[in-house]
Amino acid sequence: MKLEAFRNMRILDFKSPQDKSKMEEALSKSRSQFGKTYKAFIGGKWIDTGDKITSVNPANPSEIVGYVANCTEKEIDMAFDAAENAFKEWRFSKASERAAYLVKIAKIMDESRYELDSWMVYEVGKNWIEADGDVAEAIDTLNYYAHEALRYSKGYKPYQVYGEKNEVKYVPIGSGVVIPPWNFPVAILTGMTAAAIVAGNTVLLKPASIASVIGAKVAEIFSEAGLPKGVFNFVPGSGSKIGDYLVKSPRTRFIAFTGSKDVGLRINELAAKHQEGQKWIKRVILEMGGKDAIVVDETADLDAAAEGIVVSAFGNQGQKCSACSRVIAVDAIYDKLIEKITERAKKIKVGDTSDFENWMGPVSSDEAFKKITGYIEIGKKEGKLVLGGNRIGNVGFFIEPTIFAEVGPNSRIAQEEIFGPVLSVIRAKDFDDAVKIFNSTEYGLTGGVYTKDKNRIKRAKAEFNVGNLYINRKITGALIGVQPFGGFNMSGTDSKSGGRDYLLLFLQAKSISEKI
Numbered sequence: 001m002k003l004e005a006f007r008n009m010r011i012l013d014f015k016s017p018q019d020k021s022k023m024e025e026a027l028s029k030s031r032s033q034f035g036k037t038y039k040a041f042i043g044g045k046w047i048d049t050g051d052k053i054t055s056v057n058p059a060n061p062s063e064i065v066g067y068v069a070n071c072t073e074k075e076i077d078m079a080f081d082a083a084e085n086a087f088k089e090w091r092f093s094k095a096s097e098r099a100a101y102l103v104k105i106a107k108i109m110d111e112s113r114y115e116l117d118s119w120m121v122y123e124v125g126k127n128w129i130e131a132d133g134d135v136a137e138a139i140d141t142l143n144y145y146a147h148e149a150l151r152y153s154k155g156y157k158p159y160q161v162y163g164e165k166n167e168v169k170y171v172p173i174g175s176g177v178v179i180p181p182w183n184f185p186v187a188i189l190t191g192m193t194a195a196a197i198v199a200g201n202t203v204l205l206k207p208a209s210i211a212s213v214i215g216a217k218v219a220e221i222f223s224e225a226g227l228p229k230g231v232f233n234f235v236p237g238s239g240s241k242i243g244d245y246l247v248k249s250p251r252t253r254f255i256a257f258t259g260s261k262d263v264g265l266r267i268n269e270l271a272a273k274h275q276e277g278q279k280w281i282k283r284v285i286l287e288m289g290g291k292d293a294i295v296v297d298e299t300a301d302l303d304a305a306a307e308g309i310v311v312s313a314f315g316n317q318g319q320k321c322s323a324c325s326r327v328i329a330v331d332a333i334y335d336k337l338i339e340k341i342t343e344r345a346k347k348i349k350v351g352d353t354s355d356f357e358n359w360m361g362p363v364s365s366d367e368a369f370k371k372i373t374g375y376i377e378i379g380k381k382e383g384k385l386v387l388g389g390n391r392i393g394n395v396g397f398f399i400e401p402t403i404f405a406e407v408g409p410n411s412r413i414a415q416e417e418i419f420g421p422v423l424s425v426i427r428a429k430d431f432d433d434a435v436k437i438f439n440s441t442e443y444g445l446t447g448g449v450y451t452k453d454k455n456r457i458k459r460a461k462a463e464f465n466v467g468n469l470y471i472n473r474k475i476t477g478a479l480i481g482v483q484p485f486g487g488f489n490m491s492g493t494d495s496k497s498g499g500r501d502y503l504l505l506f507l508q509a510k511s512i513s514e515k516i
């Protein structure tokens with residue numbers, strides 16, 4: 001099978017009248033479908049579960065975006081039956097056949113691009129560009145992992161010894177669980193699911209509850225592609241209710257999780273415990289939070305640094321694992337940099353992102369709103385509030401871009417993941433001090449440096465302890481196939497999604513030796 005050469009999708013240009021009007025059309029069509037009910041998808045059938053998750057618009061929580069079937073242990077058992085049954089044949093299917101399904105899903109997703117974009121505007125408050133970046137990334141993962149499946153299917157030829165033929169093949173591992181976060185509700189959900197499936201495994205996908213309508217839209221696309229029954233199962237439900245059951249089940253062969261540190265650690269602990277009847281050690285793939293920093297020194301282009309910082313800190317309301325939540329500026333340029341960052345952040349338009357002009361939307365939920373505003377109160381005691389700090393309006397979950405200066409490197413707002421539009425600016429004596437502060441959190445996901453000093457760039461490459469390092473550019477927006485993504489330390493198991501190592505996590509190597 002010959003696949004088209006891999007190329008990253010381009011983001012739509014919403015300044016062009018054509019793309020803008022298509023998006024407006026999609027927004028009004030999706031709005032007309034508000035309040036619809038979506039089912040679970042198990043063993044190739046859409047299933048009603050009786051109970052429902054209610055998903056609301058964070059820009060106006062009185063608007064119900066949709067209802068989604070809430071699965072219980074009964075439906076999870078049915079999904080395991082279907083997945084195990086499907087695995088018996090799917091595991092022996094050709095990699096080229098599996099890759100072809102991914103390419104087909106990518107094509108349908110591309111055709112549904114405006115529609116998916118519009119649901120992300122309504123269900124999680126993304127602006128149009130962020131939403132389209134999410135779908136573009138999902139399409140990229142599908143195409144990229146299709147290529148990767150073909151590459152891994154060749155195995156490799158180890159050293160040979162006389163009288164034998166020795167080979168190594170990669171084989172799938174079994175039926176597993178995929179648990180994505182809400183913040184990349186198309187890209188991460190699709191990426192983890194597609195990687196597992198194209199490697200020859202079968203999947204139970206549990207979407208994040210506050211993004212479960214989008215999850216259902218993606219599930220519809222997977223079902224439309226016509227995968228054999230039971231290869232892909234969609235089992236929405238509350239993580240706190242069915243999460244443990246999915247993770248603990250002796251039938252679970254692997255868990256691919258992306259989300260918060262606390263939930264990730266809980267999954268790690270529960271999955272490690274052997275359950276009666278369990279025949280394997282569960283494979284656990286965890287991608288968790290961050291406390292990502294940008295260092296700026298006295299040689300840096302301060303305008304470029306301020307621009308990169310503001311985009312990284314406030315894009316998607318700061319709700320990216322890669323978001324810049326700490327700036328570490330050396331003393332010599334500290335005040336000047338704060339001025340430049342504040343000037344830019346002041347110009348950000350915050351509001352309902354169904355209007356293209358609003359760059360920042362609401363934060364994702366009432367729970368997120370309370371957590372973030374709680375941290376803002378802590379910040380007022382720990383630092384000096386130089387911008388924002390307030391709610392906007394009293395309907396949706398809108399929070400102003402917020403900046404704290406003179407934040408101590410060990411204070412809570414400099415150490416704990418806030419996951420919102422709150423930036424802490426820390427003063428470092430010099431570059432050496434900045435390196436120490438950079439590495440002083442338990443996380444290690446993304447980070448960056450703005451400097452013109454070649455020696456310091458070299459030091460950043462060697463000493464900044466993060467999975468994704470960016471030099472003289474923003475620290476968000478990793479591209480599939482270009483910047484494999486995953487973090488160190490408490491940021492996860494460094495799975496490097498979108499890279500050449502990723503599919504291996506869903507495979508096991510079989511060494512075969514034949515006497516000749």
Ligand code: NDP
Pocket residue numbers: 179180181182183184188206207208209210237238239240242243244247258259260261263264266267287288289290320321322417419445485486487491492
């Ligand atoms: P959560 O950890 O709250 O939720 C993630 C997923 O876990 C959801 O599907 C959730 O379901 C589920 N879940 C909740 N409790 C359990 C449980 N006990 N057992 C099993 N599953 C459970 O994270 P968010 O969705 O709020 O996402 C934000 C977090 O994700 C941030 O920390 C961010 O940094 C991180 N993230 C990391 C990335 C990375 O690549 N490192 C990328 C993107 C985000 P439910 O919604 O029903 O509660």
